[in-house]
Amino acid sequence: xxxxxxxxxxxxxxxxxxxxxxxxxxxxxxxxxxxxxxxxxxxxxxxxxxxxxxxxxxxxxxxxxxxxxxxxxxxxxxxxxxxxxxxxxxxxxxxxxxxxxxxxxxxxxxxxxxxxxxxxxxxxxxxxxxxxxxxxxxxxxxxxxxxxxxxxxxxxxxxxxxxxxxxxxxxxxxxxxxxxxxxxxxxxxxxxxxxxxxxxxxxxxxxxxxxxxxxxxxxxxxxxxxxxxxxxxxxxxxxxxxxxxxxxxxxxxxxxxxxxxxxxxxxxxxxxxxxxxxxxxxxxxxxxxxxxxxxxxxxxxxxxxxxxxx
Amino acid sequence: xxxxxxxxxxxxxxxxxxxxxxxxxxxxxxxxxxxxxxxxxxxxxxxxxxxxxxxxxxxxxxxxxxxxxxxxxxxxxxxxxxxxxxxxxxxxxxxxxxxxxxxxxxxxxxxxxxxxxxxxxxxxxxxxxxxxxxxxxxxxxxxxxxxxxxxxxxxxxxxxxxxxxxxxxxxxxxxxxxxxxxxxxxxxxxxxxxxxxxxxxxxxxxxxxxxxxxxxxxxxxxxxxxxxxxxxxxxxxxxxxxxxxxxxxxxxxxxxxxxxx
Numbered sequence: 001x002x003x004x005x006x007x008x009x010x011x012x013x014x015x016x017x018x019x020x021x022x023x024x025x026x027x028x029x030x031x032x033x034x035x036x037x038x039x040x041x042x043x044x045x046x047x048x049x050x051x052x053x054x055x056x057x058x059x060x061x062x063x064x065x066x067x068x069x070x071x072x073x074x075x076x077x078x079x080x081x082x083x084x085x086x087x088x089x090x091x092x093x094x095x096x097x098x099x100x101x102x103x104x105x106x107x108x109x110x111x112x113x114x115x116x117x118x119x120x121x122x123x124x125x126x127x128x129x130x131x132x133x134x135x136x137x138x139x140x141x142x143x144x145x146x147x148x149x150x151x152x153x154x155x156x157x158x159x160x161x162x163x164x165x166x167x168x169x170x171x172x173x174x175x176x177x178x179x180x181x182x183x184x185x186x187x188x189x190x191x192x193x194x195x196x197x198x199x200x201x202x203x204x205x206x207x208x209x210x211x212x213x214x215x216x217x218x219x220x221x222x223x224x225x226x227x228x229x230x231x232x233x234x235x236x237x238x239x240x241x242x243x244x245x246x247x248x249x250x251x252x253x254x255x256x257x258x259x260x261x262x263x264x265x266x267x268x269x270x271x272x273x274x275x276x277x278x279x280x281x282x283x284x285x286x287x288x289x290x291x292x293x294x295x296x297x298x299x300x301x302x303x304x305x306x307x308x309x310x
Numbered sequence: 311x312x313x314x315x316x317x318x319x320x321x322x323x324x325x326x327x328x329x330x331x332x333x334x335x336x337x338x339x340x341x342x343x344x345x346x347x348x349x350x351x352x353x354x355x356x357x358x359x360x361x362x363x364x365x366x367x368x369x370x371x372x373x374x375x376x377x378x379x380x381x382x383x384x385x386x387x388x389x390x391x392x393x394x395x396x397x398x399x400x401x402x403x404x405x406x407x408x409x410x411x412x413x414x415x416x417x418x419x420x421x422x423x424x425x426x427x428x429x430x431x432x433x434x435x436x437x438x439x440x441x442x443x444x445x446x447x448x449x450x451x452x453x454x455x456x457x458x459x460x461x462x463x464x465x466x467x468x469x470x471x472x473x474x475x476x477x478x479x480x481x482x483x484x485x486x487x488x489x490x491x492x493x494x495x496x497x498x499x500x501x502x503x504x505x506x507x508x509x510x511x512x513x514x515x516x517x518x519x520x521x522x523x524x525x526x527x528x529x530x531x532x533x534x535x536x537x538x539x540x541x542x543x544x545x546x547x548x549x550x551x552x553x554x555x556x557x558x559x560x561x562x563x564x565x566x567x568x569x570x571x
Contacts, residue, residue, distance in 0.1 A: 180403055185409075278412045
């Protein structure tokens with residue numbers, strides 16, 4: 001039995017424990033790194049446990065790996081990284097998401113703003129949107145293939161569909177929940193029509209629209225993988241399926257990890273929008289933004305926990 | 311300069327004339343009479359406070375004068391013309407949220423000037439930014455400003471369109487008491503320099519005596535005018551004077567609360 005992963009995991013646990021006890025906050029990367037180490041060790045232990053001995057004439061030939069270990073995942077990904085497949089597939093997936101998402105936002109934001117503003121528009125549109133929204137985009141895959149064939153456009157259609165509903169609902173809700181005082185102010189100062197929309201309604205709704213776009217992009221990224229498994233022959237989702245068919249489970253896991261990492265990247269891009277001056281007001285200071293290294297920050301956090309008040 | 315004493319000799323022309331005003335809100339199962347037979351005349355350049363407990367309909371009254379709500383019966387006339395909707399000549403200053411959080415202080419002040427030439431916008435905005443003391447904060451967003459500064463933005467935005475009437479719905483209600491005192495003095499200074507008519511809603515007795523030429527005391531549900539109290543004192547007003555105390559007691563009597571606690 002291999003004791004190394006147990007020992008490494010144990011030392012990571014000790015590290016986390018010590019970091020929590022320290023008065024001074026630990027370096028930013030330390031805790032995420034320690035959790036990742038524990039995860040990888042657990043993975044190693046599980047992979048070890050699932051190996052079985054290949055016997056021939058009562059003699060052990062070798063241990064057969066059923067589930068890929070972390071190391072075999074790294075070595076298994078070397079080929080797709082070297083020959084550029086991984087990069088090509090990543091670009092293909094991101095491209096489909098970008099186009100589908102842009103179509104959804106281009107239609108969804110104006111339509112949502114209009115339906116939020118116009119009561120009749122809302123009454124007409126909302127029931128249909130709410131009825132179509134709970135249908136999983138994956139359920140649309142057969143129809144997408146029927147309409148578009150096994151092509152890029154099928155996957156893009158699915159992405160556009162998946163991102164459309166959260167965006168249109170978000171924009172609609174944003175207008176309908178806008179404080180009436182903004183509209184009154186605007187009317188009082190003589191704004192109407194397009195000017196009212198451009199200078200008041202749209203900026204007032206922008207924070208909520210950005211939040212729903214972020215949500216939509218997360219869903220889109222999940223759906224693209226599902227769509228590529230069936231509807232196209234490139235992309236990270238296709239890589240998962242293709243590797244499985246060739247029984248390369250190390251590549252299946254490697255592709256999954258790539259999907260996760262790029263998902264983080266896409267979300268980080270959307271979060272940057274929240275920092276624009278024009279929408280900063282819509283995202284009040286979160287607990288997570290409190291500077292823990294300052295005395296005031298620590299006090300704030302302690303209050304937020306509801307414990308030991310100063 | 312406008313002489314700063316009550317009973318000024320300016321021909322007391324009527325600016326706002328309210329006759330037989332009633333407002334009924336229809337609710338799910340019943341009706342709620344918010345305003346009942348309100349008659350009021352406000353002279354040009356007058357500072358009038360509407361004083362009353364919460365729910366006495368003073369905000370509704372202001373909304374009707376502003377043109378945001380329609381009376382159930384009765385009329386509101388400004389300069390002899392019936393009020394039929396919001397207008398730049400009658401601007402509102404709200405307690406909170408009235409200024410736009412997505413725009414800088416400068417852009418907020420310039421809001422009502424969108425139909426004027428660029429150079430004029432620039433000049434007028436600069437003037438009012440300086441008048442209310444916002445220099446150096448032009449590019450700040452409201453959430454970066456203190457409550458007092460935000461209210462200055464709201465005031466400058468209102469004054470920039472040179473309104474005849476400014477309607478204020480508890481504009482200082484969200485401020486701390488020291489800032490509120492300071493803003494009252496500021497407000498009086500601006501009122502004198504800009505020569506406008508002010509209708510000011512408050513539930514703060516001291517605030518009304520410090521600011522108003524006349525105080526319209528209202529009773530709750532349905533809101534009606536109990537009495538109009540004139541404040542015959544010069545600015546700056548001494549809060550320790552016998553006159554001040556007399557008016558204060560009178561207001562407390564009208565509002566039905568004990569002045570000795």
